Amino acid sequence: MTPEMKGFILLSVLKMLLVFTVIMVGVALLTLMERKVSAWMQNRMGPNRVGWGGLLQPAADGVKNILKEETYPALASPWLFVLAPAMSFIPALLLSAVIPFAAPLPVDFDFTLGPLGRFAYHGPMPMVVADVPIGFLFVLAISSMGVYGIALAGWSSNSKYALLGGLRASAQMVSYEVAMGLSLIPVLLMSGNVSFAAIVRDQQAGLWYVLPLFLSFFIFLISGFAETNRLPFDLPEAESELIAGYHTEYSAMKFSFFFIAEYANVVTVCAMVTTLFFGGWDIPGRWDESGGLMQTLVTGAAFFLKLMFWIFFVMWIRWTLPRFRYDQLMALGWKVLMPLALAYIMVICTAIYGIEHWAGLVDPKARALALFGVNVVVGVLVFGLLDSGTFIKGSNRRQDTSKALSRATVTG
Amino acid sequence: MAIGVKVMRRPDKQVSYVRATLKGMALTFKHMFEPKVTMQYPEQKSTTDWSISQRWRGTHRMLTDEQGRSKCVACGLCPQICPANCIKLVPGEDEQGNRYPLIYEIDEFRCVFCGYCQEVCPEEAIHVGVHFENAEYTRGRFVYDLERLQSQTHAVSTLWDPTDPRGE
Numbered sequence: 001m002t003p004e005m006k007g008f009i010l011l012s013v014l015k016m017l018l019v020f021t022v023i024m025v026g027v028a029l030l031t032l033m034e035r036k037v038s039a040w041m042q043n044r045m046g047p048n049r050v051g052w053g054g055l056l057q058p059a060a061d062g063v064k065n066i067l068k069e070e071t072y073p074a075l076a077s078p079w080l081f082v083l084a085p086a087m088s089f090i091p092a093l094l095l096s097a098v099i100p101f102a103a104p105l106p107v108d109f110d111f112t113l114g115p116l117g118r119f120a121y122h123g124p125m126p127m128v129v130a131d132v133p134i135g136f137l138f139v140l141a142i143s144s145m146g147v148y149g150i151a152l153a154g155w156s157s158n159s160k161y162a163l164l165g166g167l168r169a170s171a172q173m174v175s176y177e178v179a180m181g182l183s184l185i186p187v188l189l190m191s192g193n194v195s196f197a198a199i200v201r202d203q204q205a206g207l208w209y210v211l212p213l214f215l216s217f218f219i220f221l222i223s224g225f226a227e228t229n230r231l232p233f234d235l236p237e238a239e240s241e242l243i244a245g246y247h248t249e250y251s252a253m254k255f256s257f258f259f260i261a262e263y264a265n266v267v268t269v270c271a272m273v274t275t276l277f278f279g280g281w282d283i284p285g286r287w288d289e290s291g292g293l294m295q296t297l298v299t300g301a302a303f304f305l306k307l308m309f310w311i312f313f314v315m316w317i318r319w320t321l322p323r324f325r326y327d328q329l330m331a332l333g334w335k336v337l338m339p340l341a342l343a344y345i346m347v348i349c350t351a352i353y354g355i356e357h358w359a360g361l362v363d364p365k366a367r368a369l370a371l372f373g374v375n376v377v378v379g380v381l382v383f384g385l386l387d388s389g390t391f392i393k394g395s396n397r398r399q400d401t402s403k404a405l406s407r408a409t410v411t412g
Numbered sequence: 413m414a415i416g417v418k419v420m421r422r423p424d425k426q427v428s429y430v431r432a433t434l435k436g437m438a439l440t441f442k443h444m445f446e447p448k449v450t451m452q453y454p455e456q457k458s459t460t461d462w463s464i465s466q467r468w469r470g471t472h473r474m475l476t477d478e479q480g481r482s483k484c485v486a487c488g489l490c491p492q493i494c495p496a497n498c499i500k501l502v503p504g505e506d507e508q509g510n511r512y513p514l515i516y517e518i519d520e521f522r523c524v525f526c527g528y529c530q531e532v533c534p535e536e537a538i539h540v541g542v543h544f545e546n547a548e549y550t551r552g553r554f555v556y557d558l559e560r561l562q563s564q565t566h567a568v569s570t571l572w573d574p575t576d577p578r579g580e
Contacts, residue, residue: 040444045452320440321433387430 003110007121011107015129016097023096027263028058030311034263037315061256068252073158076249080156085250085257088149091142092264098138099271100196102127102281102300106292126197127281127296135194139272140181143227146265147173150229150236150246153258157249165245168326169236172226175333176233180223182341186216186348187276190371200280206364210277212371214379215344217277219337224269226333228262230314232321235329270310278306340382347378466570469525469540472518473568474561482562483537486511490529490538498522499529516558520546527571539568 039046154166486503
């Protein structure tokens with residue numbers, strides 16, 4: 001093994017440890033943040049008994065969940081019942097490996113470590129555990145694997161509520177994956193590459209994609225909510241109808257695994273939104289591109305701030321909006337978001353072709369600004385249409401149709 | 413319709429979900445910075461706008477006379493009226509012919525805190541009190557004997573007076 005290879009492995013292991021620790025601790029703290037945010041939004045205080053301002057509450061919850069009794073339903077399928085939490089937990093954690101979280105760090109070392117031999121690394125180190133060339137395709141592929149865990153949990157519990165929850169989860173996640181995948185095609189058209197590093201580089205050169213690809217961002221965000229199974233799309237859990245949905249029969253740490261998976265998915269979706277549409281670790285201006293330790297730290301902080309904002313946004317939405325009805329959920333996914341994403345791909349294709357070939361703008365910034373102009377027009381049209389309330393019908397509209405139907409039967 | 417119920421009119425026209433969502437989010441965000449209504453219970457038991465009612469019927473108290481003896485004359489009215497059958501009374505009589513309770517026990521677990529015992533007592537001896545923190549480690553500790561009832565120090569509750577229904 002060459003010293004360079006060993007140096008690469010050493011750095012990768014360090015990055016893995018860093019990311020894994022941050023994600024696990026972060027997920028634990030997110031449960032506290034969720035409770036605090038929900039409390040503040042309801043004029044309450046939230047947990048404040050354990051630790052300083054409730055900071056140790058996640059640790060207390062963890063200890064409690066580990067010490068609790070593990071129950072196994074009598075007629076559950078024992079292997080799958082145990083396997084399911086792991087199957088939803090692992091893909092959720094796996095995703096954090098491919099998100100770049102700071103500017104590349106210039107590393108230069110060459111040392112010998114006893115019997116292990118020589119370690120060497122020269123040049124910039126990408127601040128991502130695995131800089132995979134397939135980029136967000138990897139995320140789409142692995143995130144869809146999460147549904148296996150949920151569907152299996154629902155099925156193996158041998159409980160009607162859990163089964164319904166699992167069915168709903170698979171239907172919902174499959175439906176919204178379509179819109180999610182399609183909403184990322186404009187990103188691909190803009191950057192010409194699926195790798196996260198390339199996408200961030202293109203956003204540094206031009207504008208953050210949220211401006212030139214606003215609708216993509218909008219569709220991605222909504223599908224992201226649906227993918228994480230959180231309110232307003234938490235039909236797989238739906239306390240009022242299904243008790244707790246797919247994890248009805250789970251207790252103790254196995255239940256916690258579903259929770260960790262949910263929050264890890266939230267982190268991933270927020271990291272995706274940050275990286276794909278908000279420039280990743282980019283700070284506006286030229287300063288962060290010169291490289292160096294300081295730049296890596298500051299861009300890391302910038303990424304973290306953006307990530308925290310989106311996580312807060314997810315919680316904000318959760319504690320604001322009520323749950324969708326099931327037909328509304330399906331209508332939104334298939335009748336609104338998917339056609340919208342398809343139409344948007346056509347618009348962006350045409351616009352990019354037009355800007356590059358007819359208007360002759362090849363500079364990334366000019367191109368992004370021109371696309372932003374296109375987006376303002378498209379955005380006004382789309383939101384005007386959405387705002388008219390013709391796609392997702394409220395209960396009063398349903399009454400209208402039933403009245404019209406009864407009138408038709410009376411007269412007919 | 414009951415007083416204080418706000419009836420929302422359903423919109424006749426189509427509903428705007430985009431604007432409604434934004435409005436709702438603005439509302440929840442605004443609430444994050446409003447003063448909290450939580451009362452930090454074990455440390456703080458009353459606030460300026462909330463305190464426990466003087467009519468609260470909680471843990472019993474047996475009042476005593478100047479010599480520190482219980483006012484109870486063991487007439488037997490309270491076990492008679494008690495709907496939960498939680499009062500155990502064994503009457504005794506001294507040489508002067510004064511009746512007093514040999515055993516007077518109230519099972520706070522059985523008690524439904526109706527306050528009839530206080531209402532019926534001719535000597536104003538047994539009272540329900542303005543007190544609710546009576547957790548114990550064993551069930552047996554919930555049977556309060558005479559000595560324990562006498563040693564309670566909390567305020568006794570003010571029962572509902574039909575001539576003064578609002579307690580003014």
